[in-house]
Amino acid sequence: RVEGSEEDGEAPVPVTALTTLFSYGLLFAFGHFRDFFRRILDAGKSSNLKGYAPICLGYEDFYTRRLYLRIQDCFGRPIASAPDAWFDVVERHSNDGNKTLQRTTKTSKCLNLGSYNYLGFAAADEYCTPRVIESLKKYSASTCSARVDGGNTKLHTELEELVARFVGKPAAILFGMGYVTNSAIIPILIGKGGLIVSDSLNHISIVNGARGSGATVRVFQHNNPAHLEDVLREQIAGGQPRTHRPWKKIIVIVEGIYSMEGELCNLPEIMAVCKKYKAYTYLDEAHSIGAVGKTGRGVCELLGVDPADVDIMMGTFTKSFGSCGGYIAASKEIIHHLKHACPAHIYATSMSPPAVQQVISAIKVVLGEDGSNRGISGRI
Template structure:
């Protein structure tokens, strides 16, 4: 991980503290001046109270023009940003007719596929005209098209697994699949910095959750040994199933998972491996096949491989790749 220089960290916290202190002073004197005035709330309580309201008024409003910038072009490596101005200290922003050409440094469109392309764009338009935007039905009921099967075969072949199943949203892929795979009497051991979709999926599964120190295989082994020895809470029975959940590249840190060491430990203790490759698939490896290719890991050693199309592939949705049994089992359990 890249360490933040102390000077940068200290000056950032100092600036934040300065805004906080001066904001509190202004609010204090404003309360004194407005002591005798009456607020007309018409029976409604304020939506934001306390620190939430303070943060919006005194901190976020000052810099909100840095966020949510309206675009007037495709989100390519370069795009046109609409210029705005404010006459009320950034409480409201008004657009102008001017645009600025800006370099895109905040996009998940790693390979530029989300922009207009002379090869892809016409084919996307043709597919939309032929198949429409949605089937308005679940996959097992009447919503599976030939394109779904073709895409799933392509994904499975690309990542090196026997089968795959695709979903309409990457976040939902994690949050809905983990409750299907794991349940009461099972154990999920999750990296401490896993994405929120994994956290929500683990919580919704009903399984027991334990966390190991971020990207630390030695601590993972300690947790595994301890949990196997103790067994399920209260009954002390053996766990029905144990799954270790990690990310290929951690989304906030940009750090590669120590996958070979983690797989060695999982094999030793007979635990399943769940690999989230949302940020690594398509982006790393000689042919873009993710961390397994980059780190020389056989994909057969990873039990469940999850990924998204919304990053490197410039589209939307997600997938789960694994055994053919998983492909047959998952759609019906998701109903």
């Protein structure tokens, strides 16, 4: 019997792929067909935007008009409750073919399948919520300032120390957004004359950070240590483009859990390759920190990798901890450099104090420091 056959109760993958592509192709063809006749009907009409370049170009504009607008009522629905396992979704209606949507006073109870709320901390929690409310009363909703000016409270310092202890690194630094943590940090760590070797399925924040760094970027096959070694060997042998000088720095960037695939990183094998070729390692644990490992400390704990061997450990607070923002944990020297050189730390508004308190409380529950055994027993 062939695994994945109809005898197993599953439709063959090629059939699913073909029917999906056929449906998409049908919509694509009808959309272009309607656009063709629209251009004929509007040929004699003058445009007030003559001479202006269109804001949306080509396929982006076509996709929005002919595909997304037809189904947008299925997505981005406003919610009227906490983002728990079940939540209330506001019902909407349209009078113009989904170009605009109007909210109604009706709500529907729905199963939440579109949330990062892995451990349930984004809803009311017996330990976290009272402390967050207390911090809101004490510190207000925002610092309205960057960390280096008036945006640094003792909560921010406490969370940095707690994160460093939690992930097993000497120091840490906070940022107000997970996406910015990658896109703003990578250009500070490496620049022209450096080499970034990135997993082919890394998140767009990593991709944009690598592109903005000015370093040379090479991609290795997803989760393939053997191909990573081939890329490193080839690049080290060839050196920098044109000059063939040795690379100033080499950083290999991977994710702990790849968000769209749900696959764990082959971290032990990748670390062995990086050590062999003296490459720095950058580990994005946005989707793994707090969620995997015996005590929630991420893929290093799960796969038996010493955090001291990972040079840069990145993570976010938006998934397991029910808050916002991100962090970088590394050596004291690296964190000191980031605090003095990273624009996202120097110029951006610091994390909201209640959001910081939420993360502190959530981590303490995971560690069992809340006075209960919820985190240790996994009954969060």
